[in-house]
Amino acid sequence: MFTPLLDALLFFTVTTPLVNLLTQKGASKKLVSGYASFGLALALLLLPIFYMEGFTQGKVTTPLLDFSVPPIGMCLEIDALGLFMALTFLIIGLIVSIYSFRNIEPNQGLIGYNTLLLGMITGMVGVVLAGDLFTLFIFWEIMCVSSYALVAFRKEEWAPVEAGYKYLIMSAAGTATLLFAMSFLYGLTGTLNIAYLSESFAQSEGTVWMYLTLTLIIAGFGLQAGMAPLHMWLPDAHSVAPSPISAVLSGAMVKTAAYGLIRVLMFVFPLMHGAWGITLAIFAIFTMFTGNLMALLQDDVKRLLAFSTIANMGYIMLGLSIGSLRGLTGSLFHILNHAIVKSLLFLSVGSFVYRTNTRSLKELAGIGRSMPISSGLFAIGLIALAGIPPLNFFWSELTIVTACLEADMLPFSVLMILNLALSAAYCLRMIQTIFLREATSISKKATESPKIMLIATIILVSLSIVIGFYPSPFQDVAGNAAEAAFNRQAYIDAVFRE
Amino acid sequence: MIRLLIALEIMLNAANLNFIAFSSYGVFGFTHPLAHAFTIISIGIGGCIIALGLAIILHAYRHYGTLDVRELRRLKE
Numbered sequence: 001m002f003t004p005l006l007d008a009l010l011f012f013t014v015t016t017p018l019v020n021l022l023t024q025k026g027a028s029k030k031l032v033s034g035y036a037s038f039g040l041a042l043a044l045l046l047l048p049i050f051y052m053e054g055f056t057q058g059k060v061t062t063p064l065l066d067f068s069v070p071p072i073g074m075c076l077e078i079d080a081l082g083l084f085m086a087l088t089f090l091i092i093g094l095i096v097s098i099y100s101f102r103n104i105e106p107n108q109g110l111i112g113y114n115t116l117l118l119g120m121i122t123g124m125v126g127v128v129l130a131g132d133l134f135t136l137f138i139f140w141e142i143m144c145v146s147s148y149a150l151v152a153f154r155k156e157e158w159a160p161v162e163a164g165y166k167y168l169i170m171s172a173a174g175t176a177t178l179l180f181a182m183s184f185l186y187g188l189t190g191t192l193n194i195a196y197l198s199e200s201f202a203q204s205e206g207t208v209w210m211y212l213t214l215t216l217i218i219a220g221f222g223l224q225a226g227m228a229p230l231h232m233w234l235p236d237a238h239s240v241a242p243s244p245i246s247a248v249l250s251g252a253m254v255k256t257a258a259y260g261l262i263r264v265l266m267f268v269f270p271l272m273h274g275a276w277g278i279t280l281a282i283f284a285i286f287t288m289f290t291g292n293l294m295a296l297l298q299d300d301v302k303r304l305l306a307f308s309t310i311a312n313m314g315y316i317m318l319g320l321s322i323g324s325l326r327g328l329t330g331s332l333f334h335i336l337n338h339a340i341v342k343s344l345l346f347l348s349v350g351s352f353v354y355r356t357n358t359r360s361l362k363e364l365a366g367i368g369r370s371m372p373i374s375s376g377l378f379a380i381g382l383i384a385l386a387g388i389p390p391l392n393f394f395w396s397e398l399t400i401v402t403a404c405l406e407a408d409m410l411p412f413s414v415l416m417i418l419n420l421a422l423s424a425a426y427c428l429r430m431i432q433t434i435f436l437r438e439a440t441s442i443s444k445k446a447t448e449s450p451k452i453m454l455i456a457t458i459i460l461v462s463l464s465i466v467i468g469f470y471p472s473p474f475q476d477v478a479g480n481a482a483e484a485a486f487n488r489q490a491y492i493d494a495v496f497r498e
Numbered sequence: 499m500i501r502l503l504i505a506l507e508i509m510l511n512a513a514n515l516n517f518i519a520f521s522s523y524g525v526f527g528f529t530h531p532l533a534h535a536f537t538i539i540s541i542g543i544g545g546c547i548i549a550l551g552l553a554i555i556l557h558a559y560r561h562y563g564t565l566d567v568r569e570l571r572r573l574k575e
Contacts, residue, residue: 072530072531072532134532134535137540138539141546141547145546145550148550148554149550152554158561158562158572161558161561162561162570165554165558165570168547168550169502169503169506169551172506172510172547172551173506176506176510176512177509179513179514179540180512180516182513183513183516183520186517186520186533186536187516192532236573
């Protein structure tokens with residue numbers, strides 16, 4: 001129907017409940033989790049098989065054009081930028097689904113869980129491969145609706161229900177804002193195809209309506225990305241969701257919003273960079289400070305990590321706001337690194353919660369002695385998050401700061417370096433609490449986490465270390481994706497050629 | 499809490515109405531099909547969001563015993 005990649009993901013999403021029907025008739029409960037993981041692994045395999053050229057030569061392909069013709073029909077458009085994001089999401093999704101073999105106990109409704117997880121990943125991949133805003137909106141909603149349900153998944157407790165409600169109201173309001181912005185884009189041009197929009201706005205200077213649309217777009221995507229004045233839902237939703245879901249939300253889902261900003265701002269409004277660049281940079285700085293300062297005050301580990309996600313979205317938005325190739329490369333590289341490290345941290349915290357049933361940093365003090373392997377992996381993640389050189393965060397943060405300096409934005413880079421110091425402070429505080437403090441009664445009782453959880457976490461740690469020591473190939477891939485974002489002509493030609 | 503959902507529905511409807519208004523704006527006597535297709539799908543999606551919201555409200559009512567959204571402040575403490 002769409003492309004082999006999306007077809008496979010949709011197929012597995014729809015058939016997971018059917019497989020669960022089998023398990024109720026006596027087959028192993030692991031089958032459902034295994035089935036979901038298999039689906040994601042298959043999708044991860046299909047990606048390089050079909051789209052290798054998109055990665056290496058920046059080829060833009062547009063499936064679906066045979067029977068639905070733009071500017072009216074829906075279409076997908078696959079370029080290096082979308083593929084880069086899709087690859088990140090699929091890696092995180094696969095690892096999280098492997099991890100979920102144990103974390104969600106079978107009696108808690110495994111059907112819903114795996115179906116919704118697959119639905120969320122499908123939505124995210126669909127968003128990044130969409131060629132028009134119509135398709136993008138539909139997949140966006142698939143992603144959002146699945147995530148609302150997943151945040152409120154443990155409905156027997158009050159906290160997930162409250163966070164889920166808050167998240168639903170705020171995020172749906174953001175979506176309505178986006179829809180409103182899309183209606184204005186449609187009113188201005190008569191199409192929603194990104195290539196056609198890009199072509200129509202190629203010469204036009206900013207009118208009042210375009211500025212209004214731009215504001216609505218930044219607000220709508222910014223809400224989902226956790227931009228500072230609109231970030232209130234993020235720490236609640238990310239901290240009370242089941243840990244693997246927090247990993248997907250924090251590691252991958254906020255990145256779709258960053259992708260949306262990149263796609264719309266770079267392709268539809270490139271001429272108005274003077275207006276959105278500085279606005280976004282100021283919001284980015286505000287976001288960083290909110291995230292880092294609030295993270296310093298937290299006792300709940302997952303809430304702390306959620307605030308750190310807000311801060312990192314600030315770095316990513318700053319890289320985008322510079323509007324240079326190096327800045328965008330830094331942003332995209334940071335998206336990859338942050339996805340890996342933040343899901344690693346959430347998964348390790350998930351194994352602490354699995355054994356001790358608490359998220360409080362005070363009660364988890366000294367757990368390094370009773371769960372040495374998980375805590376060791378957690379500490380490696382924290383060192384990466386603090387931006388200490390041999391690990392991956394350092395390289396992307398360095399790229400963003402240098403790009404900032406190149407663009408003569410000295411105050412912004414100074415503020416970002418200040419923020420990096422703040423984030424190092426809370427990371428080191430957590431390492432100190434976990435390893436050096438006196439063990440509490442709760443952390444003494446804990447035992448090492450199950451093997452399957454450790455395997456999932458170790459894959460992420462090794463990715464983080466490999467990127468840390470050999471950053472250049474990964475940086476090149478991010479650079480290709482950034483070049484694709486600047487190469488608007490190729491994107492437009494791919495649609496017009498047909 | 500339910501009024502918040504109603505407000506959400508109004509926001510979505512405003513955007514849908516905007517699409518429909520723009521669809522017959524360009525050429526006199528001609529309506530553009532894209533906006534109609536989009537609006538129908540968007541109404542369906544809006545229905546999904548509201549249904550899920552009501553389901554969450556049901557569970558919230560079981561925990562809090564009220565429909566007052568100002569009572570949902572425990573996470574801030």
